Amino acid sequence: MACGTGEYRAVLYFCSGTDGYLGGGEAMKVRGTTALVTGASRGIGAATAKRLAAQGAHVLLLARDRERLSAVAAEIRAEGGTADIYPVDLADPKAAAAVVQSVLERSGAPDILVNNAGAGRWLSVMETDANELAQTMALPYFAAFNLTRELLPAMKRRGSGHIVNVTSVASRLTWPGATAYTAARCAVEALTNGLRLELGGSGIGVTLAMFGTVENDYWANNPGSRERVPGVAVVLPVLMPEEVGAAIVSGIEHDRRLVLRPSIYHAILIMSTLFPALVEWMMRRTGWHEGRAVRPA
Numbered sequence: 036m037a038c039g040t041g042e043y044r045a046v047l048y049f050c051s052g053t054d055g056y057l058g059g060g061e062a063m064k065v066r067g068t069t070a071l072v073t074g075a076s077r078g079i080g081a082a083t084a085k086r087l088a089a090q091g092a093h094v095l096l097l098a099r100d101r102e103r104l105s106a107v108a109a110e111i112r113a114e115g116g117t118a119d120i121y122p123v124d125l126a127d128p129k130a131a132a133a134v135v136q137s138v139l140e141r142s143g144a145p146d147i148l149v150n151n152a153g154a155g156r157w158l159s160v161m162e163t164d165a166n167e168l169a170q171t172m173a174l175p176y177f178a179a180f181n182l183t184r185e186l187l188p189a190m191k192r193r194g195s196g197h198i199v200n201v202t203s204v205a206s207r208l209t210w211p212g213a214t215a216y217t218a219a220r221c222a223v224e225a226l227t228n229g230l231r232l233e234l235g236g237s238g239i240g241v242t243l244a245m246f247g248t249v250e251n252d253y254w255a256n257n258p259g260s261r262e263r264v265p266g267v268a269v270v271l272p273v274l275m276p277e278e279v280g281a282a283i284v285s286g287i288e289h290d291r292r293l294v295l296r297p298s299i300y301h302a303i304l305i306m307s308t309l310f311p312a313l314v315e316w317m318m319r320r321t322g323w324h325e326g327r328a329v330r331p332a
């Protein structure tokens with residue numbers, strides 16, 4: 036087998052567990068599908084929804100802010116796409132169940148579900164009270180879990196489809212001063228892996244979409260977080276929401292197990308697996324710790 040062929044890469048990625056194929060479903064065309072995207076009022080979710088719509092999906096946009104959802108839907112329609120909005124607070128499991136009923140009545144089961152809605156300030160254990168902790172787990176983890184469970188019966192009846200859970204490289208790399216945030220992103224990864232196993236043979240593929248720093252409103256919405264990005268990360272490329280949206284859609288089309296950007300993180304994650312103490316040392320050396328002045332934003 037020639038080096039560089041799809042099969043060779045598939046075996047390599049499968050063995051390394053760092054990337055690749057085998058999302059558990061089948062390669063799918065986006066055109067003609069219905070795609071539900073959470074956190075679609077801005078940032079990664081809005082960019083993903085626009086990309087899906089541009090490629091011919093009917094998109095269902097979920098988030099709390101009705102005005103922003105309407106603006107995203109208007110942009111999609113102006114480009115010739117179709118979109119419906121569903122304002123909802125996904126931190127409330129009852130509201131999540133109710134919105135699923137509305138979606139099923141209006142549009143039927145979505146073919147594609149992108150669990151992207153998320154928030155979470157970067158705080159140390161001692162800075163995180165029980166209320167803050169509950170909020171950090173509510174979005175993205177509980178929201179993705181609850182919404183997926185509510186939608187799964189209808190998706191399984193169809194016997195095809197794709198679920199994407201969006202997370203941060205924090206689910207594999209830990210840095211100081213953001214412990215509840217990283218734990219919530221680990222939970223999203225565990226949910227994704229469990230789902231893929233439970234859905235084996237169902238025809239529904241499952242992708243974990245994992246990203247480094249994306250330049251968007253996240254940092255303004257979660258004040259104090261940017262200053263805690265470890266110094267070692269400043270040399271890494273920063274992503275724009277549009278390239279993240281494109282990567283997510285490509286992951287759906289190719290039934291990827293993992294979408295990871297920027298690509299240099301493949302090497303970093305291998306390094307962190309092989310030399311965990313070295314990577315932890317770099318995070319500690321260049322990251323937040325109690326009493327150290329934060330780097331300017």
Ligand SMILES: NC(=O)c1ccc[n+]([C@@H]2O[C@H](COP(=O)([O-])OP(=O)(O)OC[C@H]3O[C@@H](n4cnc5c(N)ncnc54)[C@H](OP(=O)(O)O)[C@@H]3O)[C@@H](O)[C@H]2O)c1
Nearest residue numbers: 074076077078079098099100124125152153203248249253
């Ligand atoms: N930005 C980054 O550097 C980065 C990197 C890797 C991973 N991520 C992850 O990507 C996901 C999306 O982040 P983003 O960067 O696009 O952030 P963002 O610009 O702050 O967008 C967050 C989205 O989630 C929605 N949301 C928040 N709370 C919600 C709630 N209770 N109910 C419903 N929707 C809610 C927001 O809409 P409303 O306010 O209208 O509700 C918004 O649409 C997050 O899980 C984040 O951790 C971000």
